Amino acid sequence: MxxxxxxxxxxxxxxxxxxxxxxxxxxxxxxxxxxPTTSKPVKTFVLVHGAFQGAYSWKQVKEDLEKQGQRVLTVELPGHGDDKTDPATITMDSYKNKVVSTIQGLTGKVILVGHSMGGMVISATAEAIPEKIERLIYVGAFVPANGQSLQELSLGDPDSKLKLILQPTAQGTIEINDLSKLTEVFCADASTALKTELLSKYRPDPIAPFAENVMLSIGKFGSVNKSYIRTINDLAIGLAAQNKMLTAAAIKDVYDLQSSHCPHLSKPVELSNLLVKISN
Structure with missing residues (x-):
């Protein structure tokens, strides 16, 4: 018992x-x-590349953002990457319309990211559909004031090495006149493999978008939140020019990356982490 x-x-x-x-x-x-603090909210990022590149250039950043649970779309601008649109027919509106159509097919607002020339494109997009954009993030990018063109901004940059190697062609494009300088100016701090890929996929850019003025308003473009990531060691867009543009646009949310012109190639993890930080 x-x-x-x-x-x-x-x-x-x-x-x-x-x-x-x-x-x-x-x-x-x-x-x-x-x-809710144990996980970051999922955002939708739309990534827009710059000149002489394509959607492929965002590959590492896209993968890293997706690993962090974010939703990511990369835009292939007309006449770039694998897109076969005749360069002579392409305008800034062509670029803007491609991004607008991408975003209009999505539910909710997006974080719209532009690199280099892509800054002109995302600005025009924000003017067209401000209600669909949660925030613009410029990565070593051009930021136009109302009525400015990329050509005006680039020629006004005394520190740019890029304008020294550009030349127009009879085919309605603008090209790099010395390809050996392309990676030096764009991504000197990237791996040899990425430099090789950039050169292998190089294509001249449509020339018309360089000269076209981007028209912006306070009520539309001006109403969208903006952040800027300065690329400190940039040889394509000098730091002084970056500061001048972001100041003119009254962008107060500013971050720095110790990188070349293309941090999406040379420092993708650092860039991805910064994009998530900014978006939250």
């Missing part, structure tokens, strides 16, 4: 211990699920 009581007592203690452990696990799990 005494042994039976001891046996029953041991079973009761074991059952109580199991119940306590189970309750603790369930409580911890529920608390974790209910706490």
């Amino acid at each position: 005494k042994l039976t009581k001891i046996y029953h007592s041991q079973i009761l203690k074991a059952a109580c211990l199991l119940l306590m452990v189970t309750t603790a696990v369930l409580f911890t799990s529920c608390k974790k699920d209910a706490d």
